[in-house]
Amino acid sequence: MRKTLFLLSTLKVLLIASGSLLPVAIARAQTPAPELPAALRPPAVESPVVHPDRTITFSFKAPAAKQVELSGQFLKNNQPMEKNEAGIWSLTVGPVAPDLYPYNFVVDGVGVADPLNQALFPNERFKPSLVDVPGVQPAIHAELNVPHGSVSHHFYESKTLRRSRPPMIYTPPGYQSGKDAYPVFYLVSGTTDTAETWFRAGRVNFILDNLISQKKAVPMIVVMPYGNMMMGAPMPSSPEVAEMYKVFNDELVNDIMPYVEGSHRVLAERGTRAIAGFSRGGGQSLFAGFMNPDKFAWVGSYSAYLTPEVCGKHFPALTADAAATNDRLKLLWLGVGREDFLYKPAVEFEAYLKEKNIRHTWLETGGGHTWMNARHYLAETLQLFFK
Amino acid sequence: MRKTLFLLSTLKVLLIASGSLLPVAIARAQTPAPELPAALRPPAVESPVVHPDRTITFSFKAPAAKQVELSGQFLKNNQPMEKNEAGIWSLTVGPVAPDLYPYNFVVDGVGVADPLNQALFPNERFKPSLVDVPGVQPAIHAELNVPHGSVSHHFYESKTLRRSRPPMIYTPPGYQSGKDAYPVFYLVSGTTDTAETWFRAGRVNFILDNLISQKKAVPMIVVMPYGNMMMGAPMPSSPEVAEMYKVFNDELVNDIMPYVEGSHRVLAERGTRAIAGFSRGGGQSLFAGFMNPDKFAWVGSYSAYLTPEVCGKHFPALTADAAATNDRLKLLWLGVGREDFLYKPAVEFEAYLKEKNIRHTWLETGGGHTWMNARHYLAETLQLFFK
Numbered sequence: 001m002r003k004t005l006f007l008l009s010t011l012k013v014l015l016i017a018s019g020s021l022l023p024v025a026i027a028r029a030q031t032p033a034p035e036l037p038a039a040l041r042p043p044a045v046e047s048p049v050v051h052p053d054r055t056i057t058f059s060f061k062a063p064a065a066k067q068v069e070l071s072g073q074f075l076k077n078n079q080p081m082e083k084n085e086a087g088i089w090s091l092t093v094g095p096v097a098p099d100l101y102p103y104n105f106v107v108d109g110v111g112v113a114d115p116l117n118q119a120l121f122p123n124e125r126f127k128p129s130l131v132d133v134p135g136v137q138p139a140i141h142a143e144l145n146v147p148h149g150s151v152s153h154h155f156y157e158s159k160t161l162r163r164s165r166p167p168m169i170y171t172p173p174g175y176q177s178g179k180d181a182y183p184v185f186y187l188v189s190g191t192t193d194t195a196e197t198w199f200r201a202g203r204v205n206f207i208l209d210n211l212i213s214q215k216k217a218v219p220m221i222v223v224m225p226y227g228n229m230m231m232g233a234p235m236p237s238s239p240e241v242a243e244m245y246k247v248f249n250d251e252l253v254n255d256i257m258p259y260v261e262g263s264h265r266v267l268a269e270r271g272t273r274a275i276a277g278f279s280r281g282g283g284q285s286l287f288a289g290f291m292n293p294d295k296f297a298w299v300g301s302y303s304a305y306l307t308p309e310v311c312g313k314h315f316p317a318l319t320a321d322a323a324a325t326n327d328r329l330k331l332l333w334l335g336v337g338r339e340d341f342l343y344k345p346a347v348e349f350e351a352y353l354k355e356k357n358i359r360h361t362w363l364e365t366g367g368g369h370t371w372m373n374a375r376h377y378l379a380e381t382l383q384l385f386f387k
Numbered sequence: 388m389r390k391t392l393f394l395l396s397t398l399k400v401l402l403i404a405s406g407s408l409l410p411v412a413i414a415r416a417q418t419p420a421p422e423l424p425a426a427l428r429p430p431a432v433e434s435p436v437v438h439p440d441r442t443i444t445f446s447f448k449a450p451a452a453k454q455v456e457l458s459g460q461f462l463k464n465n466q467p468m469e470k471n472e473a474g475i476w477s478l479t480v481g482p483v484a485p486d487l488y489p490y491n492f493v494v495d496g497v498g499v500a501d502p503l504n505q506a507l508f509p510n511e512r513f514k515p516s517l518v519d520v521p522g523v524q525p526a527i528h529a530e531l532n533v534p535h536g537s538v539s540h541h542f543y544e545s546k547t548l549r550r551s552r553p554p555m556i557y558t559p560p561g562y563q564s565g566k567d568a569y570p571v572f573y574l575v576s577g578t579t580d581t582a583e584t585w586f587r588a589g590r591v592n593f594i595l596d597n598l599i600s601q602k603k604a605v606p607m608i609v610v611m612p613y614g615n616m617m618m619g620a621p622m623p624s625s626p627e628v629a630e631m632y633k634v635f636n637d638e639l640v641n642d643i644m645p646y647v648e649g650s651h652r653v654l655a656e657r658g659t660r661a662i663a664g665f666s667r668g669g670g671q672s673l674f675a676g677f678m679n680p681d682k683f684a685w686v687g688s689y690s691a692y693l694t695p696e697v698c699g700k701h702f703p704a705l706t707a708d709a710a711a712t713n714d715r716l717k718l719l720w721l722g723v724g725r726e727d728f729l730y731k732p733a734v735e736f737e738a739y740l741k742e743k744n745i746r747h748t749w750l751e752t753g754g755g756h757t758w759m760n761a762r763h764y765l766a767e768t769l770q771l772f773f774k
Contacts, residue, residue, distance in 0.1 A: 064496035066451070109451035112499045115514055118581060120507070127502055127514075143551055145544055150556075152539035153586075157532055164530055169537075176650040194505060199540075263563040 045088055047116045048103075048131045055094035056131060060105050060114065063087025071111065072103030072131070073370055081105070098135030099372050100203065104128040121371075122196035124228070130201060140379045141203035146213035147173035151205045156259045160251040161229070167256060168195050169264070170205050170222040172212060181265040183220045183272035183386045185298075186252065186288075187378075188227045190279030195226035198378075201371045202278075207379050218386040220274075221266055225256050227281045236283045237345060242310050245287035252288050253295070271330065274385045276300025278374040279342075290315040293328050298385050300333040302377040303340050303369050305349035319356040331384055332360040335377035339368035432475055434503040435490075435518045442481035443518060447492050447501065450474025458498065459490030459518070460757055468492070485522030486759050487590065491515040508758075509583035511615070517588060527766045528590035533600035534560035538592045543646045547638040548616070554643060555582050556651070557592050557609035559599060568652040570607045570659035570773045572685075573639065573675075574765070575614045577666025582613040585765075588758045589665075594766050605773040607661075608653055612643050614668045623670045624732060629697050632674035639675050640682070658717065661772045663687025665761040666729075677702040680715050685772050687720040689764040690727050690756050692736035706743040718771055719747040722764035726755035 045059040058070055060081065068089040069078040074096045081089040089105075102121045104111045111126055119130040138144055149172045158165045172182065187204060189197040198204045204222055211217035229247045234240035261268045273296050277285040282304020289299030290306075291314065311318055318325055332353070336346040353360050363380065367373045434446040445457055447468065455476040456465040461483045468476040476492075489508045491498045498513055506517040525531055536559045545552045559569060574591060576584040585591045591609055598604035616634045621627035648655050660683050664672040669691020676686030677693075678701065698705055705712055719740070723733040740747050750767065754760045 062495070062497040064453075066453075066495075107497055107499075108449070108453075108495060110449045110494055110499070111502070112494075112497070113514060115498070115512060118509075118511060120514070122505075124505060125502060127500060127507070143542065145551075148542040150539040150541045152537040153592075154537045155530065155535040155592075164532075205540075205542075 045090075045116065047090075047114055048129075050131065050133055051092075053094075054096050054098065054133055054135075055092050056096060056133065057090060057092040058103070058105070058114070059088055059090040059116070060107075061086075061088050062107055065089070065107050067106075067108055069106040070103065071106050071128075073101045073372065074099075074103070074133075078106060094133075096133050098133050098139060100130055100132045100139070100141055100201070100375070102128040102201065102371065103131055119200070121201050122194045122199075124192045124194060126192075140210055141207050141375055142210070143206050144210060144213075146209050148209050149173050149175065149205055149212075151199050154259070154263075156255065158251055158255045160247065160255050165226055165251075165255070166195050167226060167259075168199055168224040169260065170199075170208065170224075171264070172219040172221070173209065174219075175221070175265075179265070180219075181267050183218065183274070184260060184264075184266045184268075185220050185222045185382075185385060186256070186273070186275040186285070187222050187224050188248075188275070188277030188281030188284050189224065190227070190277070190281050190374075191233045193227070193278075193281075195224050197371075198222075198224045198278075202375055202378060204378060207375070208382060211379070211382055217382045220386060221260070221264055223256065223260050225252065227277065227284055233280070236280070236305060236342070237307055239309075241283065242287070242314060245284055245310075246314075248284045249288045249291050253292065257295075270295055270297045270328075272386060274298030274300070274331075274381075276302065276333070276378075276381055277304070278302040278371075278377075279304055279369065287314070289332075290318050293317075293325070297328065297330040299329060299331065300377070300381045301335070301346075302374050303336050303342060303346070305334075305336075305342060305346040307345070307349070308352045311352070319358065322357040326357075326359045329359070331381075332358065333363075333377075333381050333384065334360055335363040335365065335373070335380065337365050337367040337369070337373045339366070340373075341369055432477075432503065434477075434501050435516075437518065437520055438479075440481075441483050441485065441520055442479050443483060443520065444477060444479040445490070445492070445501070446475055446477040446503070447494075448473075448475050449494055452476070452494050454495055456493040457490065458493050458515075460488045460759065461486075461490070461520075465493060481520075483520050485520050485526060487517055487519045487526070487528055487588070487762070489515040489588065489758065490518055506587070508588050509581045509586075511579045511581060513579075527597055528594050528762055529597070530593050531597060531600075533596050535596050536560050536562065536592055536599075538586050541646070541650075543642065545638055545642045547634065547642050552613055552638075552642070553582050554613060554646075555586055555611040556647070557586075557595065557611075558651070559606040559608070560596065561606075562608075562652075566652070567606075568654050570605065570661070571647060571651075571653045571655075572607050572609045572769075572772060573643070573660070573662040573672070574609050574611050575635075575662070575664030575668030575671050576611065577614070577664070577668050577761075578620045580614070580665075580668075582611050584758075585609075585611045585665075589762055589765060591765060594762070595769060598766070598769055604769045607773060608647070608651055610643065610647050612639065614664065614671055620667070623667070623692060623729070624694055626696075628670065629674070629701060632671055632697075633701075635671045636675045636678050640679065644682075657682055657684045657715075659773060661685030661687070661718075661768075663689065663720070663765075663768055664691070665689040665758075665764075666691055666756065674701070676719075677705050680704075680712070684715065684717040686716065686718065687764070687768045688722070688733075689761050690723050690729060690733070692721075692723075692729060692733040694732070694736070695739045698739070706745065709744040713744075713746045716746070718768075719745065720750075720764075720768050720771065721747055722750040722752065722760070722767065724752050724754040724756065724760045726753070727760075728756055
């Protein structure tokens, strides 16, 4: 390859020097070559660059910007970046604890994703990028050389919402060429997230590929609905939220589940169905799980809660006969971070379950309302489901 | 719902007015409600808004920016946007001819995607957004209420490239729950594109769903490899390009095809395999198609070409026995736009095929090296393959 390039340069010099004396074939290859449009030429910088010591260098070309800052979930506050003569702003931060983090640049007050990074965080509003800082041991979300499942974009017409919906579905390694039926986990994302967030930022596919290959999780199908019911973003403590949760429940039971069970090889029983989610998705999962004790034996809440009022009004049977509930629910799992803005109501919800003698698993961690925590809770629960 | 909201406002007034006189349950629901973080609150503007007269209004919040422009493939040149008191820049353009267009904002010289638009154009470098301008009749790429196929992210370890590769695979409606085997179309995207570009910007799934439901295309599986061989972006007229095309060919034949044929129900014969692509992907498709006459009977090039030198050196049999080639190739399809920066060499390639008596179909259109043209050529060829 190097030799070819050297010959080429030599030929180019010859071409300039001797014109039509060159063989026709070479002249033909050299002369009419159109130049690559600017957008197709290699970029001037690389970003982000994660160094072996877990520091990270971010770079962003913006010659005319007055101020560029780095915003990242590995930082307490935004950090100013510095501009060089070429108009490239850069900053090295860290060392940073191993994890997968959202970040973005703030260019004269406007948040923008890193244009040199393909790993985008799918969201309805802001569009941050993702940077993966590996540790000594590969992370549970790392793409390793193990058998991989696949993750599909599906499209179905929802009778409940009278519009097309775009869920994503993970099928485990061997599903495509196999004949087995699998348990199903419904996994719901949070406010402003899309049906893709559990895939791109949650890395559910790589986490499950790894856990399955380590025999720490049961092979399963994961359905990721688009959780936004187009009814705004009511706080889980407001009465409007129950209306929205009810619509999600209708969509789930009357649209999503029939779609999945009609198109995939699934074990369609209470004991082989789980539901969990992050933030709003956690509230939706608790609500749908409690509304349908005949359909879900495994229920999880990541950084979320329900109020005692909602529980009392919508599923009085949950607490009226705790023994029956405990018999039916194989797992009720709750996780939250101590810095989460929903920490206090989540703790109150746990106290309510305790008071009512509803058996549950409670995990309190560090950190806030972040996808680092969401992934952590996901990896915990995946190892418990269907066992 | 309206009634509930009205009651709520009333209760809030009562709560402020009478404090602890209210029932405990309501007070509890109202008092500790944490406020939604700013990122979760509704956005101040909507963008883009496509009006019934096919004008489009774009809006972008950037109070500190000095200059914001709109760049779009429906414009000849970038257009300045205007700022209001709230710091929101906006511009209405058009009427615009019905199509799906890439666009982005240029904020003090920096190109950024529209943060309020989920439809992103997947690319290794720049990250424009996509705006769909509907016509009187639904476009061939429109998501209509017809049976939908699904589009999957797959992951396999390439022995050729010694790294994991992320192709996408479309399976037609009924594939998941059915038993039939299908013909396979390998569809390759261009320089700086990713394996997702034919899905997001090419809309191959909706185009095929529509053509299949109209019985204008044969149900088929579409495999979208990641065409970047990590060897730079040589011009198709340079000798280096043939080296890169050869690596793609090895990856295709030794890695992608065995992966697809081992995991999907495919008709694995010459007559039921097609390959085509846009830009660099068109060159790769012509090269792999001509290298493997035993494997591909259907070959297409969208806005691309090969040089006579490459053809003569790598597949002399192609032109040495034109009758045999014409007998083997059921379709050799070439399309290019008259404003394409590759128009001239594409025309020269067609002249070469004509001179050598290689049967082919040639489509010259308006427009340039754009995804509007790529989609158009795709829709044309999908109606010809496997018939």
